[in-house]
Amino acid sequence: MMPTWSRTLPAIVAFAFMSLLPIAGAKRALENLGRGVVAVRSSEQEVFISWRLLALDDADIGFNVYRASDGGNSEKINTDVLTGGTNFVDGTADLGVSNIYRIRSVVDGKETDESHPFTLSGDTAAEPLVRFPVQDTGPIRYLWVGDLDGDGEYDYVLDRTSDTQSIEAYHRNGTLLWSVALGPNSENQNNISPGSTAISVGHWDGVTVYDFDQDGKAEVALRIANGVTFGNGETFENADDNEQFMAILDGETGALRSKERIPDDFIADGPMGARLGVGYLDGQTPHLVAYMKNRREDKGFNLMYTAWTFDGEKIKLAWKYLRPKIGTLSDGHNTRIIDVDGDGKDEIHEIGFSLNGDGSLRYNLSALGIVHGDRFHIAKMDPERDGLQGYGIQQDNPSLLMEYYYDADKGSLIWEHYGDEVGDVGRGMAGDIDPNYPGMEVWSFEGVYNAAENKLTSDEGAGPWPHLGLFWDGDNLMELFNNGKIEKWNPSTQVVNRLVTVGHYGGKPANGVNPAFHGDILGDWREEAIVVNENYTELLIFTTNIETDIRLYTLPHNPAYRNSMTLKGYVQSHHVDYFIGHEMKTPPTPDITYVGV
Numbered sequence: 001m002m003p004t005w006s007r008t009l010p011a012i013v014a015f016a017f018m019s020l021l022p023i024a025g026a027k028r029a030l031e032n033l034g035r036g037v038v039a040v041r042s043s044e045q046e047v048f049i050s051w052r053l054l055a056l057d058d059a060d061i062g063f064n065v066y067r068a069s070d071g072g073n074s075e076k077i078n079t080d081v082l083t084g085g086t087n088f089v090d091g092t093a094d095l096g097v098s099n100i101y102r103i104r105s106v107v108d109g110k111e112t113d114e115s116h117p118f119t120l121s122g123d124t125a126a127e128p129l130v131r132f133p134v135q136d137t138g139p140i141r142y143l144w145v146g147d148l149d150g151d152g153e154y155d156y157v158l159d160r161t162s163d164t165q166s167i168e169a170y171h172r173n174g175t176l177l178w179s180v181a182l183g184p185n186s187e188n189q190n191n192i193s194p195g196s197t198a199i200s201v202g203h204w205d206g207v208t209v210y211d212f213d214q215d216g217k218a219e220v221a222l223r224i225a226n227g228v229t230f231g232n233g234e235t236f237e238n239a240d241d242n243e244q245f246m247a248i249l250d251g252e253t254g255a256l257r258s259k260e261r262i263p264d265d266f267i268a269d270g271p272m273g274a275r276l277g278v279g280y281l282d283g284q285t286p287h288l289v290a291y292m293k294n295r296r297e298d299k300g301f302n303l304m305y306t307a308w309t310f311d312g313e314k315i316k317l318a319w320k321y322l323r324p325k326i327g328t329l330s331d332g333h334n335t336r337i338i339d340v341d342g343d344g345k346d347e348i349h350e351i352g353f354s355l356n357g358d359g360s361l362r363y364n365l366s367a368l369g370i371v372h373g374d375r376f377h378i379a380k381m382d383p384e385r386d387g388l389q390g391y392g393i394q395q396d397n398p399s400l401l402m403e404y405y406y407d408a409d410k411g412s413l414i415w416e417h418y419g420d421e422v423g424d425v426g427r428g429m430a431g432d433i434d435p436n437y438p439g440m441e442v443w444s445f446e447g448v449y450n451a452a453e454n455k456l457t458s459d460e461g462a463g464p465w466p467h468l469g470l471f472w473d474g475d476n477l478m479e480l481f482n483n484g485k486i487e488k489w490n491p492s493t494q495v496v497n498r499l500v501t502v503g504h505y506g507g508k509p510a511n512g513v514n515p516a517f518h519g520d521i522l523g524d525w526r527e528e529a530i531v532v533n534e535n536y537t538e539l540l541i542f543t544t545n546i547e548t549d550i551r552l553y554t555l556p557h558n559p560a561y562r563n564s565m566t567l568k569g570y571v572q573s574h575h576v577d578y579f580i581g582h583e584m585k586t587p588p589t590p591d592i593t594y595v596g597v
Contacts, residue, residue: 026283026284027284027344027591027592027593028280028283028284028286028344028559028591028592028593029214029284029592029593029594029595029596029597030055030556030557030559030562030592030593030594030595031147031152031211031556031557031562031594031595032152032216032594032595032596032597033052033054033147033152033153033554033556033557033594034052034115034116034151034152034153035051035052035103035115035116036051036052036153036154036521036522036523036554037049037051037101037102037103037115037116037117037118037523038050038051038118038130038522038523038543039090039099039101039118039120040120040124040127040128040129040130040543040545041095041120041124041125041126041127042089042126042128042545043126044095044126045091045095046089046090046091047090047091047093047095047099047101047120048087048088048089048090048544048545048546048547049065049087049088049089049090049101049103049118050086050087050088050522050523050524050526050543050544051063051086051087051103051115051523051524052086052523052524052553052554053086053524053525053551053552053553053554054553054554054557055553055554055557055558055590055592056557056589056592056593056594057105057553058107060083060107060108061083061105061106061107062081062082062083062105062106062107063081063082063083063086063103063104063105063106064076064078064081064082064103064104064106064111065077065078065082065088065090065101065102065103066101066102066103066104066114067090067093067099067100067101068099068100068102068117069093069094069097069098069099069100070094070097070098070099070122071098074100074102077090077092081106084549084551085474085524085547085548085549085550085551086524087523087524087547087548089547095120095122095123095124096122096123097122098119098120098121098122099119099120099122100117100118100119100120101117101118101119101120102114102115102116102117102118103115116151116152116153127505128500128543128544128545129505129507129540129542129543130522130540130541130543131538131539131540131541132156132170132174132538132539132540132541133174133537133538133539134158134168134170134176134536134537134538134539135168135176135537136535136536136537137160137166137168137179137536138160138161138162138166138536139160139162139536140158140159140160140510140516140532140536140539141159141161141200141510141511141516142158142159142199142200142205142207142510142511142516142517142568143156143157143158143159143510143516143517143530143539144157144158144207144208144209144220144517144566145157145209145517145519145521145565146209146210146211146218146219146220146251147211147216147217147218148169148171148177148217148218148251148252149171149217149251149252150215150216150217153172154172154521154522155169155170155171155172155177155218155251156169156170156172156539157169157170157207157209157220158170158516158539159199159200161189161200163187164181164182164183164184164186164187165182165186165189165197165198165199165200166179166180166181166182167179167180167182167199167207167220167222168180169220169231169251169254177231177252177253177254178231178232178252178253178254179231180228180229180230180231180249180254181228181229182197182198182199182224182227182228183197183225183226183227183228183229183235184227185197185198185225185226185227185228185241185271186198186199189201191204192295193270193273193294193295194271194273195271196223196225196226196241196242196243196244196271197223197224197225197227197228197244198273199222200511200568201273202273202333203275203333203334203568203569203570204273204274204275205274205275205276205567205568205569206222206223206273206274206275206276207220207221207222207276208220208221208222208276208277208278208288208566208567209221209251209566210278210286210288210566211595212248212278212286212288212309213310213311213312214286214595215312215595215596216595216596217251217252218251219248219249219250219251219257219310220248220249220250220251220254221246221247221248221249221276221288221308221310222247222249222276223244223245223246223247223262223274223276223290224236224244224245224246224247224256224259225238225241225242225243225244225245225271226238226239226240226241226243227241230249230254230255231249231250231253231254231255232253232254232255234255234256236256236259241271242267242270242271243261243264243267244261244262244271244272245259245260245261245262246259246260246262246288246290246306246308246315246317247259247315248310248315257310257313258310258313258314258315259315260308260314260315260316260317262290262292262306263304263306263317265302265304265320265322266294266302266304269294269295269296269297269302270294270295271294272292272293272294272302272304273292273293273294274290274291274292275290275291275334275335275567275568275569276288276290276291276566276567277289277335277337277563277566277567278337278562278566279337279338279346279347279348279357279563280344280345280346280559280563281307281318281346281348281357281358282345282357283343283344283345283357285309286309287307287308287309287318288307288308288309288310288315289305289306289307289335289337289348290305290306290307290308291303291305291331291335291350292304292305292306293331296325300325302322302323302325303322303323303329303331304320304321304322304323305320305321305348305355305359306318306319306320306321307319307320307359318359319358319359320359321355321359321361328352328364328366328367329350329352329353329364329366330350330351330352330353330365330366330370330371330372330373331350331351331352331353331372332350332351332352332372332373332374332375332376332392332570333374333375333569333570334375334376334567334568334569334570334571334572335348335349335350335567335569336348336349336376336377336378336564336567337349337563337564337566337567338378338388338408338559338560338563338564338575338577339559339560339577340354340378340387340388340408340409341387341409342387344591345357346559346563347362349376349378349390349408351365351370351372351373351376351392352364352365352366352370352371352372353365353366354411362411363410363411364411365406365411365413368411368412368413369397369399369401370392370394370397370401370404371394371395371396371397371398371401372394372395372396373392373393373394373395373425373428374393374395374424374425374426374427374428374570375392375393375427375428375429375466375570375572376390376391376392376393376428377390377391377392377428377429377430377572377573377575378390378575379430379440379575379576379577380576380577380578380579380580381405381430381439381440381442381451381452381579382438382439382440382451382452382579383438383439383579383581383584383585384438384439384452385452387407387408387409388408388409388577389405389406389407389408389414389451390405390406390407390408391403391404391405391428391430391442391451392404392406392428393425393426393427393444394425395424395425395426396422396423396424397422398422399418400418400419400420400421400422401416401417401418401419402417402418402419402423402425402444402446403416403417403425403428403442403444403446404416404417405442405451405454414454417446417449419446425444425445425446426444426445427444427445427465427466427467428442428443428444428466429442429443429444429464429466429467429468429469429480429573430442430451430469430573430575431469431477431478431573431581432476432477432478432579432580432581432582433448433464433477433478433480433489433491434448434450434457434477434489434491435477435491435582435583436457436491437450437452437453437455437457438450438452438453438583439451439452439579439581440452440579440581441457443458443463443464443466444466445461445466446460446461447459447460447461447462447463448462448463448464448489457491458491458494459494462494463489463494464480464482464487464489464496465480465482465483465496467480467481467482467483467513468480468481468482468514468515468518468571468572468573469481469573470486470518470527470529470573471520471525471526471527471580472486472499472500472526472527472544472546473488473499473544473546474526474544474546474547474548474549474550475548475550476550476580476581476582476584477581477582478573478581479499480496481515481518481529482513483509483513484501484502484503484507484508484509484513484531485498485500485501485502486498486499486500486501486502486529486542487499500542502529502531502540502542505540506533506534506538506540507531507532507533507540507542508531508532508533508534509531510530510531510532511571514571515529515530515531515571516530516531516532516539517529517530518530518571518574519555519556519561519564519565519574520554520555520556520561521556522541523543523544524548524552524554525550525552525553525554525555526543526544526548527555527574528541528542528543529541529542530542552580552587553587553589553590555574557590557592558576558577558578558587558590559590559592560575560576560577561574561575561576561577
C-alpha cells in the first residue's frame with residue numbers, strides 16, 4: 001500500500017415524506033470489509049502487524065501471519081495459531097528488503113480466507129505511520145473514507161482549497177482516481193454564509209462518502225450548483241447560482257450518477273451551507289442526512305433537515321424538516337446519528353433536539369433550558385444504566401448552565417452544572433480515562449467528572465484538554481488527540497503523558513488542530529489519525545505500533561461508529577453503542593449483515 005417551536009407540532013414539521021416499507025426481518029447491511037492488514041516498523045529489528053477481527057467472525061477464529069521477503073515465497077511466521085489480540089510482532093524479517101504480509105483465517109483448525117497483502121518497503125523508517133503521497137494541488141482540510149472499488153478495503157476522498165475548491169479520490173494503492181472542480185461558486189468560503197458549492201469551511205463539510213445503493217462500492221454525496229465539473233470532464237450548468245442540488249457521484253470515476261433539487265423554502269436568503277452524514281433511518285436503508293442553514297437579514301438562521309435515498313439510479317428526497325423562525329430548537333456545530341431506543345432505526349441528534357428517523361420531532365432539550373453549544377456526545381457512558389447517555393456543553397446560557405448529562409433516548413436531564421457567570425465553555429469530551437470510577441468520564445474546562453456518579457475526579461479546573469479521543473495504546477481506556485499530539489491522562493499524577501508527536505515525523509494537523517480524518521480504518525480496533533505534511537503532498541496515516549491482547553471486532557462494524565465516521569462539522573470523537581472502557585464486557589455481536597452476503 002502506498003503508501004461521516006412554533007405553537008403547534010404541524011408548524012414545526014414540513015414533510016415531503018416518501019414511505020420506505022421495511023422488509024420483514026431485514027437487517028442493516030454494513031461493508032463487507034477485508035482484514036485491513038497494516039505493517040509498520042516498530043523498532044530497528046521488529047515489524048508490528050495488525051489486522052481486523054470482523055463483527056460476524058466465528059467466535060473461535062484464529063489467524064496465521066505469512067511473510068514473503070524480497071520476492072520470495074510466502075511463509076508462515078507464527079508458531080501457534082493466534083487467538084488473542086489481532087496483532088503480531090515479527091522480529092525475524094530482513095528489513096533491508098521488501099516484505100509482504102498476509103493474514104489467513106483459521107476456523108476449526110483449517111485455514112480459510114487469505115487477506116489482501118500489505119507491503120513494507122525495504123529500509124522503511126521505524127515510525128508509527130504509513131506514508132501516502134498525493135498530488136501537489138493545494139491545502140487539505142478534510143478526508144473521507146469508503147470502499148470505492150468494492151475490494152473490502154478503504155480508499156480516500158479529500159478536499160482541496162485554494163481560490164476555488166475541489167475534491168480528489170485515491171485508491172488505497174496510491175492511484176489518483178479522479179478530481180471534481182467545485183467551480184466559481186466555491187470561491188466564497190465564508191464560514192457563516194458560504195457559496196453554493198463551498199465545502200470544508202466552519203462546520204460545513206458538504207461531502208460524505210458511503211455505499212448508498214448497497215452494491216458494495218461507495219458513492220460520493222455532495223451538494224452541487226452551477227459550474228461544477230465532474231470527474232469525467234462534464235460540467236453542470238444552471239442559470240441560478242443560488243439553486244442547489246443534492247448529487248451522487250460514482251466513487252470510481254467521479255461522474256455524476258444522479259441529482260435532485262434541494263428544496264427552495266429558504267432560497268430567498270441565499271444558498272445553504274451543509275453538513276452531511278449517513279444513517280439507517282428505517283433500519284435497513286442508508287439515508288443521506290443533510291443539515292442545511294442560511295442566514296436571514298435579521299441575522300437569524302433558517303434551518304432545514306433533509307433525508308435522501310439512492311437506489312443505484314436516482315436520488316430521492318425522503319423527507320424534510322423545517323425549523324420555524326420563531327422557536328427554541330437549539331442547534332450546534334455537529335450532528336450525531338445513532339439509534340438511541342434500540343429499535344434498529346437511527347435517530348438524528350442536535351445539541352438541543354432530536355428527530356426520529358421519519359423526520360418527526362423526538363424531543364426538545366431546548367425546552368429544558370439547553371441553548372447553543374459547541375460540543376456534545378452520545379454514548380454508553382454508564383454501563384449500569386439502560387440505554388445511551390448524552391453530555392453537552394453550553395455557550396452563553398443565560399441560566400448560567402455550563403454542562404449537562406442526559407438520557408439520550410428520552411431527552412430528560414440527569415444532572416447539570418452551573419457557573420458563576422455567563423460564559424462559553426467551548427470544549428467538552430466524553431470517554432473512560434480513569435479506571436478508578438465506573439463508566440466514562442466527561443470533562444470540559446470545569447474539571448473531570450465521572451458521568452454516572454456526577455463526581456469530580458480531578459482537581460477543579462484541571463484535567464486533559466477536552467478535544468478529541470483516540471484509542472491507541474492497547475488498553476481499553478481512551479487516549480487523546482490534541483493539536484498534533486497523542487496523549488494519555490494519568491489520573492494518579494493528574495497530568496497528560498505524551499505518546500506521539502506528529503511533528504516529529506514531518507506531520508501537522510490538516511484543519512486547525514484537527515486531523516483530516518480519525519477513525520478505525522486499518523488493522524485492529526485501535527484508531528488511525530490522518531494528518532498532512534507541510535506542503536500537502538503526503539498523508540501521514542498514524543497507526544499504532546503497540547501490542548494488545550484485547551480482541552474487539554473492527555469498530556466500523558458497529559452501526560453507531562460507522563455512522564459517526566461519515567460526519568464532520570466541528571470534528572469530535574466517534575463512539576460505539578456499547579460501553580468501551582475499564583472492566584468492559586465483551587460487546588454483543590451487532591445485528592447486522594454484510595453488503596452482498
